[in-house]
Amino acid sequence: MFRFPVSLGGSCDNTKQSQPSDEQQHRVVMDEVDFFRSAEKRDRVSSDEQNVITDEAHRVNVKRENSRVDDHDNRSTDINIGLNLLTANTGSDESMVDDGLSVDMEEKRTKSENAQLKEELKKVLEENQRLKEMLNQTTINFNSMQMQLVSAMRQQEDHHHLATTEGKDKANQRHEAPEIVPRQFIDLGLPSADVTSEERNTVRSGSPPSLLENSNSRQSGKRLLAREESPETESNGWGSPNKIPKHLHPSSSGNGDGSSNIGANAIDRAAAEATMRKARVSVRARSEAPMLSDGCQWRKYGQKMAKGNPCPRAYYRCTMAVGCPVRKQVQRCAEDRSILITTYEGNHNHPLPPAAMTMASTTTAAASMLLSGSTMSSQDGLMNPTNLLARTMLPCSSSMATISASAPFPTITLDLTESSTNGNNPANNNPLMQFSQRSGFSQLDQSGLPQMMGQALYYNQQQSKFSGLQIPSQTMNAGESVSAATAAIAANPNFAAALAAAITSIINGSNNHQSGNNNNSNVATSDNRQ
DNA sequence: CGTCTTTGACCGGCGC
């Protein structure tokens, strides 16, 4: 079974006392070198192709070098420059051997150049830092704008609902709903570390497992005790999938009664919790590997022969943190064994490394969208997820995402098998990046942003402690993509324009399909909460 | 020796 070359994040790192081997370090270095090489190519393509060395081009070169140094801040920052200068000196020394009078001058000149370069490096470092800050600020602004956009769209939806239905109470309840839906997303997507336990128990719907503890007390005490000391494992609800629909029905009917908001909300919340625990995101992708590389560490805990499929189904549990409730099933498609079906359930209760954020944020968003309908009337619950994914997220390919209504638990399937198999671009090897690029936010690709950029980068901000982590470069296309996206953003002066275009596109798209509002609503509100 | 995988047994839900 595949093993990640480096231990990532969470308590695992703390306990294991990360001691990357030389090989690992070397691997990372090589990876980043490759990364910047590709970035360099981009720069070259985007910048003047002429051979004239302009000041602009010179600055770009220096910046690249600086970036490299900056990303390896623990290593000597003088290495690169020093080597270059040494090489130059050596050459000059050799050429000047016969000219002894020039040696001193040459040394002086070299020193002055060295000092000059250092000064320049310093400036570039400062500029790099400033760009990073700008990037962070831009990301925050983007999240803020996204939030406002979703809020506006939601209001539009409310108006639309009021016009078409006479459920005034329902409408009133809706106005309060935004506070619930967002939390739903937060709980889904964000590691719960920041949230207080009180908030979790009182506010959250569909939260990380630990929060669901209480609601699961109804389950057999025997199992509860038997399973690994983590109640969270129990809370994810993976084990008893068939209870959800039962919870859902009463809640959906309860929504109709707007007179008792508290009671209805409680029921809603319970239903949302139950649903959240059951929600699954299935990713279909072509892969020869036994398992999708999603940046997380998984431990196999079971394997079964599923009915109707000659290929066994493997069960994995996230081991990045003790008690993380996230599990996944991996199975090959019976019809086409080159297709790997990975089904995720649960929410990580620990910070995620950048490499895992693409998958986590994507599946989280998908699950969130899927579940967003569960807090509404049954009619909406049936309608919204499909609309969200098929229309809002995937306006160009509605067949990419399908919702399983017949399953005992809500399951959303992201079909990434149609995509091209372009092996040159790392992003193309990553189904999620394919998903991102094909999604409605594909305009953001202009700046190298993944689909869930807002969230992913937001994670980066909130969990900056991961910034120094080594990404399992061997297979982590997602991590590379995120890093590449960040670099691309920093290097792309048109980011703001691209962002504006993307948001405009989203707005236009949502105007055409207002039913998809809930999707963004979750995203926006989650940002709002943080 | 610790960690991980394998695999048969076990459990609970559901349909008949």
Place this chain on the structure above:
DNA sequence: GCGCCGGTCAAAGACG
């Protein structure tokens, strides 16, 4: 009540 099925457990073995 019984059998089927999906999901999980946990002992045993493999591996580094």
